[in-house]
Amino acid sequence: MSDDDKTPAREVIADYAQAHFRYFRTADGTVYAQRNGHPVARPIRSQGTSGSHRQELMVSLFKDGVGVFNGTALKEALDLIEALAMSEDVQSVHIRVAPGFDGATWLDLGRDDGKSVRIHPTGWDIAIPDPREVCWRRTQLTGELPLPAKDTDGKGIDLLLRLCNFANAETECLAIAWLIGCLGPSVPVPAPFLTGPQGAGKSTGGRMLVRIIEGMSGDLRRAPKDEENLVAAVAAGWVTALDNLSHMTPDLSDAMCCIVTGIENVKRALFTDGDVFRVGYRRPLLLTGIDVGVIRPDLAERLLPLRLERPRVRRTEAELWAEYAEVLPVVLGSLLDLTVKVRSVEAETPTDLRMADFARLCAQLDAATGLGALTAYRASLDDLNDDVIEGDLLAQTVLRHADAIEPGAAQRMTSTEWLHCLSRLYSGDELRALPKGWPTTGKVLSDRLKRLQPTLAARGVLIDTGRTSEGRYLEMTRLATSTPHQQQRMY
Known part of the structure; x- marks a missing residue:
């Protein structure tokens, strides 16, 4: 056969590839390849990586x-395949957790054979998902999970709680609610903040919670120095766990808020002038540390404090993790059983909490088990409000001023007048100097009070803004009725 009669190599490759792989695109235009009958998809533009x-x-x-x-x-063939795939239907790819058909949820076990867990309204099964229902995306952060055990009778939850050093039953039920929330692809969950005295096993407890979802290779990381690196780590995995936080900058705090509730990041595509690529993410987040300093109000609404205590009996790392690895299939099986049970229960959604989806999940958990998770969640948010107030002198001063307002009454002034009023109240008769970070203008004060609105409202003080013919104003209202708990906590 002459050289002219030979089929070009790029055509041979393209014909073989289209016969053995399925190519499709995602909403952001990325083209993925999926071997026929296998649920794992890989982007065709990945070059030189394992x-x-x-x-x-x-x-x-x-x-x-x-x-x-x-x-x-190879390049010419893949270029042709990529161009052809742009006319295919759009399909999403998922990391670790994905929605399925008929109200089901899938959990990727990270196995080479593609076996996954399908959580459906009547139970859960181990199966290989139909590639047109679920496409898994794997990264270096995708660890392998063991096959979960069936018919555990709930003993896996008890085994997990025995290994962790949670301080009380309220903390335990919140940890369980968070784990159930991590198995939901569309439910934003607050970020557990594992805290406690030195030696309480915060890092170990964090690893145990993470590895139920991410496998034995899941681990904690130091907080990245910038948002770009944090976003890259978040986008490549499901649960992001940051260890030993001692300080939280405003930028890191804002980034964590975005991770919990979801955001899209748009960046310029490499080697282009006008093209961009989009990275959307909403992931479960876990933090550990003794004290992170001042917590901003918007982050406080998205945190879930889990307190640990020092263990009475110490064990070696080898013994602890050997036992954990042994019981992990039972723990995962019990968690799946409980997830099915909780999802089958109807419960009212609390309308007064920021993380309403998680609050509803707590209510469902209570209805299914009677644990009291919703009450514990409200108490944890109240404690976080205390932390915000104790770290913010402006909030303390506002609450002091509100004590002088008649219940049910409102007081209206311009932001500049409020600044002078609160500054005089803080300085007092001793004329002490205003602290660093105190608002210097009415506009700065107005912005600070807007950020503090949820915290102050939890203590019975409402802040509102408006405009009249004379200009803008700030209005402070002390609620006519407040709970005994709120009255007790007034500063």
């Missing part, structure tokens, strides 16, 4: 006796 589609295609061509091809032929 497990890339380019490598997968090269190995398949060699093993099936088609041949070994140079890089130019």
Whole structure:
């Protein structure tokens, strides 16, 4: 056969690839390759990394006796395939947790054979998902989970709580509610903040919670120095766990708020002037530390404090993790059983809490088990409000001023007048200097009070803004009726 009669290498590769792989695009335009009958998808533009589609295609061509091809032929074939895939239907790819058909949820076990857990309204099963229902995306952060045990009778939850050093039953039920929330692809969950005295096993407890979802390779990390690195780590995994936080900058605090409730990041595409790529993310987040200093009000509404205590009997790391690995299939099986049970229960959604989805999950957990998770969640938010107030002198001063307002009455002034009023109240007769960070203008004061609105409202003080013909104003109202708990906590 003459050289003119030979089929070009790029056509051989393209024909083979389209016969053995399914190619599709996501909403952001990324093209993925999925081996026929297998749920794991890989972006075709991954180059030079372990497990890339380019490598997968090269190995398949060699093993099936088609041949070994140079890089130019592979590039030309993949360029053609990518162009053809842009006309295909859009499908999403998921990391670890995904929604399925008929109200089901899938959990990726990270196995090479594609076996996953399908959580449906009547139970859960181990199966390989239909590639058109679920496409898994794997990264280096995707660890392998053991096959969960069936018919555990709930003993896995008891085994987990025995290994962790949670301080009380309220903390235990909140940890369980968070784990159930992590198995929901569309439920934003607050970030557990594991705290306690030195030696309480915060890092170990954090690893145990994370590894139920991420496998034994899941671990804690130091907080990245900038938001870009944090976003990259978050986008590559499901649960992001940051260890030993001692300080939280405003930028890091804002980034954590975005991770919990979801946001989209848009950046310029490499080697282009006008094109961009989008990274959308909403992930479960876990934090550990003894004290992170002042907590901003918007982050406080998204935190879930879990207190640990020092264990009475110390064990070696080897003994502890050997036992954990042994019981992990039972723990995962019990968690799946409880998830099915909780999801089958109807409960009213509390309308007064920021994380309403998680509050409803706590109410469902209470209805299914009677644990009292919703009450514990409200108490934890109240404690966090105390932390915010204790770390903010402006909030303390506002509450002191509100004590002088008649219950049910409102007081209205401009932001500048409020600044002078609160500054005089803080300085007092001793004329002490205003602290660093105190508002310097009426506009700064107005912005600070807007951020403090939820915290102050929890203590029976409402802050509102408006405009009249004379200009803008701030109005402070002391609620006519407040709970005994609020009255007790007034500063």
